[in-house]
Amino acid sequence: MRRAKARDIDAIVEILQTAKAYLKEQGLDQWQGEYPNADTIQTDMDKHQAFVLMVDNQVAGYAAAFEGEDPLYTALEDGSWLKEGHDYASLHRVAMSDKFRGQRLTPRFITALISYFYAQGARDFRIDTHPGNLPMQKVIKNNGFEQRGTVHMQEAPHVSTARWAYQLLIEDETEA
Template sequence: MTSVYMRRAHEEDIKSIVSIINNARYYLKEQGLSQWQSGYPNQDTIEEDLVLQRGFVLVVDHQVAGYTAILAGEDPIYTLIEDGQWLNDETDYIGIHRFAILDKYRGQKLAQRFMTAILTFFYENGTSDFRIDTHPGNLPMQAVITGNGFEKRGIVHINEGEEINGVRWAYQLVL
């Protein structure tokens, strides 16, 4: 039987995480999306995530298969929302960023399981408000997001390398 679980990322995971991010970057490029095409996120980003204890991995049969960064508290990306509004004005929420699954695991519903693990872990630790964003053309990620109960709340803008004020669809889930 396959073992699947989530844990905090460790320093020895960096090589695997960078590989996951680069794999996802290539996947997004194949789809014609500008998301992650400027060199962000990169190894420095991942190392900072680990120092700040906000990196998490999905492990499948002892192999790091997915990565995400979890930012607790007010996230500047989500301060200004257009063409909609958040369900509340709370600043004590979880922002889910840099969510990626290694290509060999795509199509196995592991992204759904990873998201469920994130929601469960942080809900059990006292957080019930979750926010996430993605490129308007990133249909697979939108399916993961909405498949876990998130609702589109509007548009946020990101500054990612040369993509200044890049449009991202913003989603929220309050449990």
């Protein structure tokens, strides 16, 4: 895993386009508009939040991740966070190339992101997904996340869609 570079944009756009098609095949409305697109990726890169999973010198996966308050997670409904505050890492737009689908790389990618931010001091991690995205829910839960409630994603102007929000807390040995 490494931070995405400008030369990765075409591969990332292709990954997101195939992910959109895969979600559509599943009958989900997630990512069926303009979002996410090349502008989204460029914004992620400008904010140093873009990460890629590399396999044999190919971009195999993409995710946006950052530490600090995430406006998406400030209005949690139907639940509560295990730990309140703004000191957490958020994982978004996790997508794997269809060339690598079925190789169980998404859980490893999420583990790599958690490990990276853990090394930076993060102990609280948040992620969300569409209520119908069963494969991603399985990946999230298998990475130790617990469902905490519902948030609303603004994918397009005037289009707000519910997402299940998850949280993972990792305690330091000295805190346990």
